[in-house]
Amino acid sequence: MQTQKEFDTKRLAECLISFFKLMPNENQINRFVVEIAKQTLKKLEAGRGVEISTKDIFLEMFPNGDESQASSKLANLWKKLPALYENISIRLAEHAVNEFELDAYARPEKLESEGGAGNSVRYRLNAIKVNKELIAEPNPYREKIPHDIEYRAVQDFQPSIFAKLFFGKANEAVGIKKWVMIFTPIIQSVFYLFMVVVLFYALKKQTIATISFFYLSLFLAAIWLLSYQVIRFQRFTEDRIIIASEYFMSWKEFSLLQEIVTVEDENGNFLYKKIQLTKYVGVCPICNSRVELAKGEPDFPRRIIGRCYESPTEHIYSFDRITKLGYALRNYKLEAKSGS
Ligand SMILES: [Zn+2]
Numbered sequence: 001m002q003t004q005k006e007f008d009t010k011r012l013a014e015c016l017i018s019f020f021k022l023m024p025n026e027n028q029i030n031r032f033v034v035e036i037a038k039q040t041l042k043k044l045e046a047g048r049g050v051e052i053s054t055k056d057i058f059l060e061m062f063p064n065g066d067e068s069q070a071s072s073k074l075a076n077l078w079k080k081l082p083a084l085y086e087n088i089s090i091r092l093a094e095h096a097v098n099e100f101e102l103d104a105y106a107r108p109e110k111l112e113s114e115g116g117a118g119n120s121v122r123y124r125l126n127a128i129k130v131n132k133e134l135i136a137e138p139n140p141y142r143e144k145i146p147h148d149i150e151y152r153a154v155q156d157f158q159p160s161i162f163a164k165l166f167f168g169k170a171n172e173a174v175g176i177k178k179w180v181m182i183f184t185p186i187i188q189s190v191f192y193l194f195m196v197v198v199l200f201y202a203l204k205k206q207t208i209a210t211i212s213f214f215y216l217s218l219f220l221a222a223i224w225l226l227s228y229q230v231i232r233f234q235r236f237t238e239d240r241i242i243i244a245s246e247y248f249m250s251w252k253e254f255s256l257l258q259e260i261v262t263v264e265d266e267n268g269n270f271l272y273k274k275i276q277l278t279k280y281v282g283v284c285p286i287c288n289s290r291v292e293l294a295k296g297e298p299d300f301p302r303r304i305i306g307r308c309y310e311s312p313t314e315h316i317y318s319f320d321r322i323t324k325l326g327y328a329l330r331n332y333k334l335e336a337k338s339g340s
Contacts (some may be wrong), residue, residue: 009044009106009125009127012125013040014041014127015092015095015096016033016105017037017101019091019096021283022290023154024290025290029080029081032077032078033084036057036108037125040124040125040316052120053123054074057074058073060072061078063202072115075121078110081108084300085107087155089105091133091152092208093128093130093328104129105127106125107128108126108127109123110123111123138314140323141322147326147327148317148327148332149282149327150292150325151280151281152280152282158252159171159248160247160249161249171278172276174272177275178275185236186233192226192229195218195226200219203215205293235302238285240321241257241304243256243257243295245258254294255279256277257293258281259277260275261274261323262272267276280324285310286308286332287308287310289310289311291307293319295306304315305329306326315330316328317329
């Protein structure tokens with residue numbers, strides 16, 4: 001029979017695994033935490049306690065790795081744990097409370113037996129109590145609207161250095177910065193328009209025989225840049241959400257959104273608008289991989305859609321910024337979820 005303590009550890013481990021499906025699995029630190037949770041489940045199943053050895057984790061994470069380096073490799077990963085938890089603790093707490101009805105979330109702890117030799121290090125999941133009053137409610141639309149996927153905002157994304165300087169820690173632009181963001185595309189457009197006009201007159205003087213291909217390509221480039229700017233500006237102001245400019249994303253990142261958000265007081269009165277960088281992710285109901293947002297083109301022009309990491313052209317879902325819900329855009333017959 002399971003003891004109460006073991007039952008909790010099992011739920012805590014399952015919650016952790018489910019939460020990390022929303023996170024990039026190419027990060028070793030993420031895989032390390034998931035591996036501890038998976039090994040914990042295995043041990044519980046076999047009735048062999050809840051402590052995981054360095055070797056258990058290492059062999060799963062690096063099947064062809066050199067075992068003599070196990071302790072140092074895991075020790076290095078361990079150093080990244082505080083930063084990871086600083087990033088995820090709020091969302092993980094929400095996940096534990098809202099999706100698993102727990103009042104705690106799991107965080108690995110390290111047990112070093114006397115002597116401190118590498119091989120005697122063991123890991124265990126520790127329960128961190130959650131203050132439920134600080135936890136956001138679950139998505140209110142989830143019960144009302146049938147859906148295939150639910151997206152969640154994440155904080156641990158990778159803005160570019162430029163975006164970090166411009167938006168600051170909160171990843172948002174208010175006041176003067178907001179207007180800079182709105183007017184920069186207009187100023188750029190005016191500049192490109194000027195180029196188009198100047199080059200048009202330069203080209204007009206030439207005949208087919210003397211035409212400069214240099215001017216001609218500049219002219220076409222200027223037209224392309226101008227229309228790109230105008231379309232982006234129009235979409236941002238009309239749709240209020242677009243995939244963020246490449247200048248704001250680091251090279252590994254491709255699915256940040258630039259969103260106009262209305263800030264209200266607690267009575268629902270309008271206070272101000274701000275521009276925010278956000279990232280939403282979901283879990284693919286077909287293959288369980290991570291779903292990130294991307295442009296809908298070419299099949300779904302002007303839409304932002306969710307694309308599965310494993311099958312980005314087939315496992316695709318709609319995205320609604322208000323409900324944070326979506327349905328399958330290909331004809332997969334998925335059983336609609338309402339609630340979980
Ligand atoms: Zn998928």
